[in-house]
Amino acid sequence: MSDFNVNVCARCGCAVHPPLLLCPRCASPDWRAETAAAGTVEELTEADGTRLASVRTDLGPRVIARAAPDLQPGDRVALSRAGGVAVARRGARPRRQVQRPMGTEPPPRLAEILRRFGLGDDDLAAWEESGLQADDFEDWLTDRVARQPAGRRAREVYGADDIHDFARRAILDALALGPQDRLLDVGCGGGLLLRDALASGATVTGLDHSEDMARLARERAPGADVVLGSAEQLPFADASFTAIAMSIVFFFLPDPIAVLRECRRVLAPGGRLAVYTTSPALRGTPAAPEPVASRGHFYEDEELADLAHQAGLAGAAVVNDDGGQLLTASAPM
Amino acid sequence: VSAVIAGAAEARYTRHPPPGETTERFIARAVVAALDDAGLCRDAVDGFAVASFSLAPDHAIDLAWKLGLRLRFLMEDTNGGASGINMLAHAVRAIEAGDAETIVVCAGDAMSREEFRALVDNYNAAMRDHLAALPTGGPNALFALLTQRHARRHELERPDYACVPLAQRAWAQRNPNAVYRSPLSLEEYLDAPAVAPPLTRYDCVPVVAGADALVLTAREGAGARVRARAIRALHNPDNQQGDGLEPSGFASISAELWAAAGARPGDLDAAFLYDDYPVMVLVQAHDLGLVAGGDLERFLHGRLIEERWPLNTSGGQLSAGQAGAAGGMHGLVEAVTQLRGRAGDRQVPGAGLALVTGYGMVLHTHGACHNAAVLERLG
Numbered sequence: 182m183s184d185f186n187v188n189v190c191a192r193c194g195c196a197v198h199p200p201l202l203l204c205p206r207c208a209s210p211d212w213r214a215e216t217a218a219a220g221t222v223e224e225l226t227e228a229d230g231t232r233l234a235s236v237r238t239d240l241g242p243r244v245i246a247r248a249a250p251d252l253q254p255g256d257r258v259a260l261s262r263a264g265g266v267a268v269a270r271r272g273a274r275p276r277r278q279v280q281r282p283m284g285t286e287p288p289p290r291l292a293e294i295l296r297r298f299g300l301g302d303d304d305l306a307a308w309e310e311s312g313l314q315a316d317d318f319e320d321w322l323t324d325r326v327a328r329q330p331a332g333r334r335a336r337e338v339y340g341a342d343d344i345h346d347f348a349r350r351a352i353l354d355a356l357a358l359g360p361q362d363r364l365l366d367v368g369c370g371g372g373l374l375l376r377d378a379l380a381s382g383a384t385v386t387g388l389d390h391s392e393d394m395a396r397l398a399r400e401r402a403p404g405a406d407v408v409l410g411s412a413e414q415l416p417f418a419d420a421s422f423t424a425i426a427m428s429i430v431f432f433f434l435p436d437p438i439a440v441l442r443e444c445r446r447v448l449a450p451g452g453r454l455a456v457y458t459t460s461p462a463l464r465g466t467p468a469a470p471e472p473v474a475s476r477g478h479f480y481e482d483e484e485l486a487d488l489a490h491q492a493g494l495a496g497a498a499v500v501n502d503d504g505g506q507l508l509t510a511s512a513p514m
Numbered sequence: 515v516s517a518v519i520a521g522a523a524e525a526r527y528t529r530h531p532p533p534g535e536t537t538e539r540f541i542a543r544a545v546v547a548a549l550d551d552a553g554l555c556r557d558a559v560d561g562f563a564v565a566s567f568s569l570a571p572d573h574a575i576d577l578a579w580k581l582g583l584r585l586r587f588l589m590e591d592t593n594g595g596a597s598g599i600n601m602l603a604h605a606v607r608a609i610e611a612g613d614a615e616t617i618v619v620c621a622g623d624a625m626s627r628e629e630f631r632a633l634v635d636n637y638n639a640a641m642r643d644h645l646a647a648l649p650t651g652g653p654n655a656l657f658a659l660l661t662q663r664h665a666r667r668h669e670l671e672r673p674d675y676a677c678v679p680l681a682q683r684a685w686a687q688r689n690p691n692a693v694y695r696s697p698l699s700l701e702e703y704l705d706a707p708a709v710a711p712p713l714t715r716y717d718c719v720p721v722v723a724g725a726d727a728l729v730l731t732a733r734e735g736a737g738a739r740v741r742a743r744a745i746r747a748l749h750n751p752d753n754q755q756g757d758g759l760e761p762s763g764f765a766s767i768s769a770e771l772w773a774a775a776g777a778r779p780g781d782l783d784a785a786f787l788y789d790d791y792p793v794m795v796l797v798q799a800h801d802l803g804l805v806a807g808g809d810l811e812r813f814l815h816g817r818l819i820e821e822r823w824p825l826n827t828s829g830g831q832l833s834a835g836q837a838g839a840a841g842g843m844h845g846l847v848e849a850v851t852q853l854r855g856r857a858g859d860r861q862v863p864g865a866g867l868a869l870v871t872g873y874g875m876v877l878h879t880h881g882a883c884h885n886a887a888v889l890e891r892l893g
Binding site for chain 1: 639640643644645646647648649654655656658659662663666667669708709710711712713753755878879
């Protein structure tokens with residue numbers, strides 16, 4: 182058994198598999214091998230008694246690999262090469278930020294910013310294709326990585342088990358869901374909270390305004406109903422839910438009171454709300470870096486509780502754990 | 515000078531060719547029948563194009579020699595499911611440029627099980643070096659993965675995909691040359707043993723021996739004729755870096771194709787989409803504008819099943835069979851047969867405008883060659 186290698190363009194860092202002659206992105210003929218140690222299972226099938234998987238490697242390229250029998254879509258896998266084919270088995274560490282070496286192009290400043298956010302060539306291409314002006318870059322970047330995540334990298338980040346797991350746990354602990362509950366996750370992202378909530382037996386609905394995220398959430402939480410839509414106008418009837426979750430979303434809401442009012446409307450009387458967000462203490466730290474930080478809204482604990490109160494929710498309380506805030510409240514009886 | 519399609523024929527497909535049958539004999543039968551259909555003799559032919567996976571060590575010129583053709587135009591195409599439309603495009607341009615007057619375009623294959631296995635394992639260097647050892651059993655496993663991806667994205671399930679083979683099987687019952695003609699029920703489809711989940715035998719083309727041929731000419735002649743209003747192609751649009759589904763190469767050529775044809779999808783009387791797997795039929799139908807409002811479920815259950823809209827009226831490759839490279843010509847021959855009013859029990863009344871597509875050459879994870887032609891009946 183040996184490492185599973187892919188070819189990486191020596192000039193622009195574009196990774197490909199199987200090997201090509203000229204780089205699809207920059208047309209350079211120079212390559213170096215790089216070990217693709219890990220990836221994420223996309224789909225699985227079985228043919229002629231062999232189980233195989235489409236695996237998206239952390240370096241980017243897809244590979245068709247012989248799959249260990251216990252694998253499921255979404256699993257993180259370690260890759261190796263044996264018997265002339267790639268082999269995927271459980272045991273990869275959670276995805277780390279892959280820092281791709283960048284060459285002369287793209288423009289160094291832009292490339293540097295993208296790299297700091299773990300973004301790569303396909304994201305750069307998406308920016309170039311967006312047709313936006315340079316002044317829009319920071320807004321675009323904020324959307325791309327956090328506000329309305331899109332692209333391969335965003336799917337990997339928000340589909341990974343360790344993304345915002347602290348917030349997920351805090352919310353689910355606070356809501357203490359049971360089989361009789363109907364949960365709405367506003368801004369469900371990659372759907373991991375939905376997935377974990379399903380384990381309680383609750384009926385689970387997710388809402389997101391990113392098509393990529395809605396799609397990912399359907400993959401990650403096959404039992405959940407996932408809807409594309411806006412938090413400002415929840416596409417649900419009054420009193421549809423007994424619980425609402427909002428994980429690392431509140432920060433981006435331009436009109437938080439309007440959203441909380443919508444939450445109150447779709448909650449049944451006595452329904453619980455749990456919101457996890459980031460306090461001003463974390464502004465500018467890795468938890469809320471620029472340019473994202475200046476495009477969001479931080480609230481002190483008291484302000485947060487007051488917003489809920491203004492929206493007509495009852496019993497608002499905030500617990501602040503090292504800068505992470507958990508707001509809980511409920512719809513009036 | 516303008517080129518018209520004056521004849522079309524298929525050398526009857528068969529699951530189990532008798533011993534001694536060869537690719538070149540199937541091709542010869544198709545060529546003779548197509549010339550007969552066009553009312554032209556062999557000596558009128560001055561151009562020849564062929565696609566096959568199993569001619570080696572022979573090539574197009576060897577076939578021309580054995581068929582007794584004296585040629586001003588000669589080509590061999592290796593683009594599998596896209597070879598038929600690719601050759602059609604070359605032949606039309608060659609005739610209209612005056613390089614040749616009458617061109618026979620043909621494709622065929624007759625392979626043993628072992629030969630077929632060797633073909634799929636050595637389809638290209640990437641397959642040979644990275645996939646053949648798995649084994650994947652050819653493209654079935656790859657399209658099983660693509661089907662799952664498509665199903666998840668569009669929230670479709672097996673009874674939805676079933677509409678394609680079921681509707682096509684209903685057409686095949688009226689095609690005496692289809693290898694599978696017995697009625698197929700949803701229950702049979704759902705109960706069929708898996709080939710590569712979620713694909714079962716009814717989602718995968720049966721491998722057959724056979725050949726197809728067209729005759730294009732600038733000569734005047736009697737009988738109904740067919741003209742290519744527009745042909746467009748896109749090959750290797752994504753370097754295999756995309757997900758194989760969207761955007762497909764078809765989405766990229768759609769607007770240009772319809773503009774060049776001076777027609778809209780709603781004008782079509784029939785369509786002949788490359789049906790190696792039901793998922794690809796849906797991708798093509800959607801990306802070429804045949805799915806009203808993008809509603810795949812309504813297209814499947816309403817358009818195909820309830821309305822019996824004429825899609826792949828031969829039964830398609832899923833019921834009629836895939837004779838290797840002839841798969842790229844099967845839809846063309848059926849389209850020309852329909853447009854010339856010679857489709858017998860399955861004739862679409864008044865068929866005047868048809869769409870034909872080609873798709874193929876899986877390089878690593880999905881097909882790289884896409885083309886499409888809008889054909890019309892003349893006169």
